[in-house]
Amino acid sequence: MDLKRKAGEKVAEYVEDGMIVGLGTGSTAYWATMKLGELVANGMKIKGVPTSKSTEELARKLGIPILEMSEVTQIDIAIDGADEATADFSLIKGGGGALLREKMIASIAKQFIVVIDPSKFVKRLGQFPLPVEIVKFGWELTSSQVSSLGCKPVLRQEDQVPFITDNENYIVDCYFDSIMDPTSMRTALNSIPGVVENGLFVDMADVIIIGRENGPAEVL
Ligand code: 5RP
Numbered sequence: 341m342d343l344k345r346k347a348g349e350k351v352a353e354y355v356e357d358g359m360i361v362g363l364g365t366g367s368t369a370y371w372a373t374m375k376l377g378e379l380v381a382n383g384m385k386i387k388g389v390p391t392s393k394s395t396e397e398l399a400r401k402l403g404i405p406i407l408e409m410s411e412v413t414q415i416d417i418a419i420d421g422a423d424e425a426t427a428d429f430s431l432i433k434g435g436g437g438a439l440l441r442e443k444m445i446a447s448i449a450k451q452f453i454v455v456i457d458p459s460k461f462v463k464r465l466g467q468f469p470l471p472v473e474i475v476k477f478g479w480e481l482t483s484s485q486v487s488s489l490g491c492k493p494v495l496r497q498e499d500q501v502p503f504i505t506d507n508e509n510y511i512v513d514c515y516f517d518s519i520m521d522p523t524s525m526r527t528a529l530n531s532i533p534g535v536v537e538n539g540l541f542v543d544m545a546d547v548i549i550i551g552r553e554n555g556p557a558e559v560l
Contacts, residue, residue: 343457343551344421348372350549350557351419351453357385360412362445363399364420365392365438368455368551372419377402389415391445392438393506409444418449422456423468423539425548427560429454430522434471434539437496437505443537446544453547461550466518469494471539472529473509482534483512489528491516509536 348371355361355376363373373388373395380386380403388404389412390396399406420442424432431454433439446452472493474482483493493512496503502510519525519540526540548560 343553344368344455345371346551346557347455347457347549349375350559351375351417351455352379354417354451354453354547355379355384355386359386359416360407360414361386361388362415362418362420362449363388363390363395363404364418364455365395365442366421366436368421368457369395369419370398372455373398373402373404377404380404389445391420391442392436395438409441413448415445415449416451418446418452420446420452420454422454422460422541424462424465425454425456425460425545426462426465429543429545429548430465431541431545432465432468432470432539433541434473434511435468437471437503437511439471439539440473440505440507440537443541443544446541451546452544453549454545455549455551457551458553461548464518464520465522465540466516469513469515470519471496472512472514473505473507473536473538474512474534475509475536478534479510482532485532486512486514486529486535489525507536
């Protein structure tokens with residue numbers, strides 16, 4: 341079985357009747373949402389808070405009842421993928437461009453479960469370019485201020501036009517050699533005016549599920 345699928349489907353074991361569930365974005369979280377759709381079809385009563393428009397579309401197709409962010413103050417479980425994760429549960433997220441909503445939803449979850457394939461589990465963060473969501477206004481200046489933190493920011497493009505997030509912002513993907521201190525970097529990035537949010541998720545994940553080649557998914 342696909343290792344992303346193995347990790348994604350494992351979350352079914354954590355979801356209980358009546359829960360409000362944060363629905364993640366990306367190709368691993370996809371499998372979790374698919375599994376939840378199956379549970380709903382079999383009669384489980386859960387409600388989902390999607391982290392992106394694409395996930396909302398998928399959840400609606402699967403018949404998962406949707407709650408708007410404005411309708412919740414707490415979420416029972418948030419489930420999401422990651423671009424990198426370390427043994428101390430620090431993450432880089434935002435490869436799919438949904439980092440702001442993902443972080444908002446994870447931040448109000450009683451339990452945040454991260455689903456990854458083994459390639460995402462790394463010793464130190466920073467090989468994957470760190471996504472940083474910035475406002476369009478004066479983005480060049482914001483990007484140059486971000487670069488002063490020791491990285492090379494590149495405006496994310498799709499088909500040669502800037503990628504626009506669900507919140508109508510840009511993303512710069514920031515190339516570091518490595519990120520030695522994710523906590524300080526997270527704070528430094530968010531203190532630049534024009535930065536909306538960054539993809540460093542520190543002290544947020546409660547469980548990491550890794551899809552393993554031989555045997556069941558590993559739970560950390
Ligand atoms: C989207 C994300 C994704 O969770 C992350 O990019 C991992 O995606 P995938 O499971 O497709 O590798 O943060 O913003």
